[in-house]
Amino acid sequence: MLIRRSTDIIPSEITPRALFEDRRAFLRDAGLFAAGLAVTGLGARAVQAQGKPFAGARKSPLSVAEAATPFKDVTTYNNFYEFGTGKDDPAERAGTLKPRPWTISVEGECAKPKRWDIDELMKLAAVEERIYRLRCVEGWSMVIPWNGFPLSELVKRAEPNSKAKYVEFVTLSDEKQMPGVRLPVLDWPYVEGLRMDEAMHPLALLTFGLYGDLLPNQNGAPVRIVVPWKYGFKSAKSIVRIRFTETEPKTAWNKAIPSEYGFYSNVNPQVDHPRWSQAKERRIGEFGKRATLMFNGYGEQVASLYAGMDLKKYY
Amino acid sequence: MTFQPTPTQIARIKAAVFVACLMPLALLALRAWRDQLGANPIEYITRATGWWTLTFLMITLTVTPARRLLSMPWLLRLRRMLGLFAFFYASLHFTTYIWLDQFFDFSDIVKDVVKRPFITVGFTAFVLLIPLAATSTNAMVKRLGARRWQWLHRAVYVIGTLGVIHFLWLVKKDIREPLVYALVLAVLLGARLVFRWRERARTKAPTVRANSHPARAGIGPS
Ligand code: HEM
Numbered sequence: 202m203l204i205r206r207s208t209d210i211i212p213s214e215i216t217p218r219a220l221f222e223d224r225r226a227f228l229r230d231a232g233l234f235a236a237g238l239a240v241t242g243l244g245a246r247a248v249q250a251q252g253k254p255f256a257g258a259r260k261s262p263l264s265v266a267e268a269a270t271p272f273k274d275v276t277t278y279n280n281f282y283e284f285g286t287g288k289d290d291p292a293e294r295a296g297t298l299k300p301r302p303w304t305i306s307v308e309g310e311c312a313k314p315k316r317w318d319i320d321e322l323m324k325l326a327a328v329e330e331r332i333y334r335l336r337c338v339e340g341w342s343m344v345i346p347w348n349g350f351p352l353s354e355l356v357k358r359a360e361p362n363s364k365a366k367y368v369e370f371v372t373l374s375d376e377k378q379m380p381g382v383r384l385p386v387l388d389w390p391y392v393e394g395l396r397m398d399e400a401m402h403p404l405a406l407l408t409f410g411l412y413g414d415l416l417p418n419q420n421g422a423p424v425r426i427v428v429p430w431k432y433g434f435k436s437a438k439s440i441v442r443i444r445f446t447e448t449e450p451k452t453a454w455n456k457a458i459p460s461e462y463g464f465y466s467n468v469n470p471q472v473d474h475p476r477w478s479q480a481k482e483r484r485i486g487e488f489g490k491r492a493t494l495m496f497n498g499y500g501e502q503v504a505s506l507y508a509g510m511d512l513k514k515y516y
Numbered sequence: 517m518t519f520q521p522t523p524t525q526i527a528r529i530k531a532a533v534f535v536a537c538l539m540p541l542a543l544l545a546l547r548a549w550r551d552q553l554g555a556n557p558i559e560y561i562t563r564a565t566g567w568w569t570l571t572f573l574m575i576t577l578t579v580t581p582a583r584r585l586l587s588m589p590w591l592l593r594l595r596r597m598l599g600l601f602a603f604f605y606a607s608l609h610f611t612t613y614i615w616l617d618q619f620f621d622f623s624d625i626v627k628d629v630v631k632r633p634f635i636t637v638g639f640t641a642f643v644l645l646i647p648l649a650a651t652s653t654n655a656m657v658k659r660l661g662a663r664r665w666q667w668l669h670r671a672v673y674v675i676g677t678l679g680v681i682h683f684l685w686l687v688k689k690d691i692r693e694p695l696v697y698a699l700v701l702a703v704l705l706g707a708r709l710v711f712r713w714r715e716r717a718r719t720k721a722p723t724v725r726a727n728s729h730p731a732r733a734g735i736g737p738s
Pocket residue numbers: 559562563564565566567568569570573606609610613635638639640641642645675679680682683686
C-alpha cells in the first residue's frame with residue numbers, strides 16, 4: 202500500500218528537538234531514580250539501560266512530531282471499564298491484572314491458527330517506537346509514544362482464508378483480575394473489530410509498550426492494538442483472542458448503544474456523537490480546544506480505505 | 517425532646533453551616549493549588565461543581581421533610597442559605613463551562629445548548645434557578661406576596677428533576693450514580709405527596725389547622 206506522508210507527519214530523523222523533548226518529559230515522570238540519573242548527568246542512555254525493553258526501539262517514520270503527553274497523564278487517565286468506569290479507576294485498580302504468563306489465541310477463518318505465548322509473539326517482528334495521536338470519543342486527546350509492530354505481521358502469519366473479511370479482538374474478562382466485569386456495564390468480554398483491510402493497514406499497531414517500557418496494566422497490558430485514525434475505544438486492550446470472521450464482529454460499544462457508537466467509529470469532526478459535538482478536542486495538558494482532524498489527521502494514509510462510503514451512515 | 521435552639525444558637529448554627537457549605541469550594545481550590553486535579557483539570561472542575569450543585573439542590577429539598585419528620589421547625593431557617601449555595605455552585609459550574617471549557621466561544625455555546633440534550637436540560641435548570649435566587653430576600657417575599665412567592669419557588673421541583681435528567685444524559689453508560697440521585701429525588705418529592713394527602717385527609721375533618729397560616733407554617737414550597 203502506498204503511504205504518503207501528510208505535512209504534519211515528519212520523519213522523526215529530522216525532528217531531534219521533538220524527540221529530545223519527549224525524552225525530557227519521559228525523564229520527568231520516570232520516577233526519582235531515573236530523574237536522579239538524569240540530573241547527575243548520566244542522561245538518557247543510562248535510563249535506557251535500566252531494563253526498559255523497548256528503549257532502543259527504532260523510531261518509525263510514521264510518528265507525528267507533536268509533543269508527547271506526559272507519562273503520568275497517559276497512565277492515570279484511562280478508559281478501561283474492566284477496572285471501573287472512572288478515569289482514575291484503571292490506574293488504581295489494575296494492579297490485580299497478571300500480564301504474565303499470557304497467551305493469545307489466533308483463530309477463525311485462517312490456515313494457521315495458533316496460540317501465541319506473549320513473549321514469543323513480542324519477538325515476531327522488530328518493535329518500533331510510534332508516536333501517535335489518540336482521540337477519545339469523549340472529546341479529549343493525547344500523543345503517545347507506543348512500542349509495537351504492525352498488526353499485519355501477525356495477520357500474515359495466520360494466513361487468513363478467503364472468507365476472512367473481518368478481524369475480531371477479544372479482551373480478557375476475568376472477575377478475579379478485573380473488578381469491573383462484575384457489573385454488567387457492558388456485555389463482557391469486550392469485543393472490538395476491524396475490517397481486514399483496516400487490520401492490514403501499516404498504521405494499525407500491535408502494541409506491547411509505551412514510553413519504551415512494557416505496557417502498564419491500565420493501558421492494556423500485555424498486548425493491545427492501536428488504531429490511531431479511530432476513536433480510542435476501537436483499540437482493544439489486554440487481548441486474549443484474535444479471530445478472523447466472515448461477518449462483522451458484534452463490538453461492545455456498538456452492542457451497548459448502536460445509535461451512538463458505530464462499527465467503524467473513524468475520527469470524524471463532521472459527524473457528531475448524538476450527545477456531543479466531535480468538531481473539537483481538548484489535548485490533555487492544553488488549556489484551549491483544538492480542531493479535530495478528519496481521521497485524526499491520518500486522512501492521507503487511510504481515506505482510501507473508505508472511498509465511496511457514506512461516512513455519515515457508516516459512523 | 518427534640519432540639520429547639522435559642523436565637524443565638526440558631527445564629528451559630530447558621531454560621532457553621534455557611535462555613536461547611538464553602539468547604540467543597542475550598543477543597544477544590546486546594547487541589548487546584550496542589551496540582552491534584554488530574555490529567556484533565558477542566559473536566560474535573562466541571563464535574564465537581566456540577567456534582568455539588570445537584571447535591572445542594574437535594575440537601576435544600578431535604579429541609580422540609582426533615583423538619584416535619586424530626587419536628588424541628590427551625591431547620592427552615594437554613595433553607596434559604598442552602599438554596600443560595602445550590603445557586604452559587606451552579607454559577608461556578610456554568611462559569612467553568614462558559615470560560616474554561618468553551619472559552620467564551622458563544623457560537624459554539626449556542627450550538628451546544630441547542631444540540632446537546634444534556635446541555636439543553638442543564639441550561640434550562642440554571643435559567644430557572646435565577647429568578648428563585650433573585651426573589652430569595654425577605655423584601656421580595658413581601659413584594660410578591662406569600663402565595664405567589666410560594667408558587668414561583670415550586671420551580672425547584674422542576675429544577676431538581678432537570679438536574680437529575682442532565683446527569684443521566686451526560687454519562688456514557690454507567691448510570692448508577694445518576695440513578696441514586698433519581699431515587700433520592702423521588703423520595704424527597706414523594707414525601708411531599710404523602711404530607712399533602714395526610715393534610716387533605718385532616719382538613720376534611722372540621723378542626724382548624726394550627727399551621728395553616730404561611731408565616732407560621734414557614735412559607736415556601738414545602
Ligand atoms: C442546576 C443546574 C445544573 C446541575 C444540577 C448540574 C449538575 C451536573 C452534574 C451532577 C454533573 C456530573 C458531575 C459528575 O460527573 O460527577 C454535571 C456535569 C456537567 N454539566 Fe451540569 N449541571 C447544571 C447546569 C449545567 C449547565 C447550565 C451547563 C452548561 C451550559 C452544564 C454543563 C455540564 C457539563 C459540560 C458537564 C460535564 C460533562 C462531562 O464531563 O462529561 N451543566 N452537571
